[in-house]
Amino acid sequence: MPEITKKELFIALLGLSFISATITFLDWWQRGQAGTNDALLAGAVAIVFLFWVPISSAVFAIKRLGINNIFYELLLWFGCFYIGYRIWGFALAGIYPGVEFGWLDVFFMSIPWAIGTYILYRAYRAYKALQTERLLRQHAELNQLKHSLHPHFLFNSLNTLTAFITSNPKKAELLTHDLASVLRHILDTNNVDTISLKHELMILQKWLNIERARLGDDLKIDIDIDEATLDVQIPPFLLQPILENSIKHATRLPIELTLACRARGSALQVIIRDNGPGFPDTVLATQLENLKHSGLGLSTTIRRIGLMRHANIQLSNNPESKGAVVNISLESNHD
Template sequence: MFKNISRYWWCQIVGWFSYFLINILLPTGATPESFYISLLVFMVLGVLFTHLFRWWVNKLNWQAYPFEKQVMFFFWMVVGSSTLMFVGFFIIIKYVLDVDFGNPFRALLSCYSIMTVWWMIYYLYHYIEATRSEKLDQLTLQATVKELELKTIKAQLNPHFIFNALNSIRALVDENPQRARTAITELSNILRSSMAAEKAETVSMEKELNIVKDYLALETIRFEERLNVTYDIDPETLGLQVPPMMLQTLVENAIKHGISKTISGGNVHICSRLKGLQHEIMIENTGQFVENVKNGHGFGLESTRQRLSLLFGNRASFEIRNKDEQMVEARVIMPLL
């Protein structure tokens, strides 16, 4: 039964009952019977007029009005409900029940005081609720925008990767058809893994590393002995979450803009380790990093920055630099999830 009572009526019941107890417990000495009768009439009228004026102001949809008009609503609610309550209280006590009314000014002051407090609580409650609802809407909108941005970036990454992979396979078709068939199989494995990864904002480091190994197996067919890959993977990092296709994008960047531009090829070193309460991923490759390159070099790097920012904010970082005259180092640092 009590579950069907709304929050509003619970507040009415608890509020007016508290008012009743305060008036009963505060007076000292003998209390005339007329006091209890007046108090009960006062409370009944208080509930009646607050409820009627609340129904009316909600019917006018007061929350949709500008702040200035809401202040006017508040003023007229206090004046209107207080005045009618006093008039009703005076008529009932004086002419219906024929009880000693007492000091009229004191009764009027009591009506205005209790109604002012009631409407202040009512308005304050709805202001807090509206503010909280607005913040929740903003958070929901931000989460939706973040999700759409992540999906957009991942949707751009797959065609970008497929284009590069197909170029690699095309180079093998005439030269070595058998290796081209093997390369197509490797590409199929990568696409299957990347499509599964698109469904989540993050994947485990182990799954991401498997995609990278498939990709490097594909590139090894093209570069043969010109490509040397080494790993330094802390087993404790394999279960950690990372943005999908992030590691693959950085490795692809190292191959395309580092190894492929060096006649003798070079090395790619992939490192994943714990650094305090952070997960550090590092890719080193032969080559030199050049700022502001407009040939597509910046797409994978920018997508990495965007996804890290969307997922982790300023708790993650990404930098790429020339480690020395022969090696480039890309470093990603993420918080532990």
């Protein structure tokens, strides 16, 4: 289970100090001692020995001793609270000579605060463990999705190259260099979560060279990129599967694709359009759920975006051309 950091402990102690100060102030006000030197000193002593010392000591001891058993943790936690409350009782007697707490008084006073703060301590550690597990699971799934995309992409590209080896060896050689660049990109980004949009577009052009060689004049692509977005970090191979899906499902020639990247405040907006048949009404009605099973490339992209923070993907059809429109929004400082 993850340990509490010093910053988190400090924030928690500040919160408890505020609670203690509020309770102490109400007590001063009821006794008519608000603002007196003795009352201020007693309040400071209460904050230090009722919360700061017991909790800090307990957290440090649990971490230092490596205790994982709840019973022993709670016993140690209560021991630290009892000692802190005992010291507070002696200090308070020094400030107010008429005040005196016996060991039994301190014992019963420390029980509710010790149990209450320990429950909060355990609950927060459990929450941190859940968040850590969720992040690790998302990271693992993103890597799995990325790796499942590469064989699909390479298989389609190699088929194109094979067709030119005998008919046009020179072009096959040039396309092999493009594919080699893509392969190097795959290796370079194997353990990378994000790359710049500029880098992604450079590799995308290598893939488009292969597709143009296969389709010739039957493939027309218009790319419009806002220069302000070139340094924005995006996941590798985010755009290629969507363009490939448009080519795959095209029903008329020439295939016309449009890729636009715009800065929208703190977000990067990517819009991809085609002149194909568009998304079926059933897909548009349920958006991503049905499309998750439509094909490896696009479904993988949808699932990847679904795992990202502050990211979304919207599907629609162009009212004029009836072609598919994919609208992606990512936060500019995506990580």
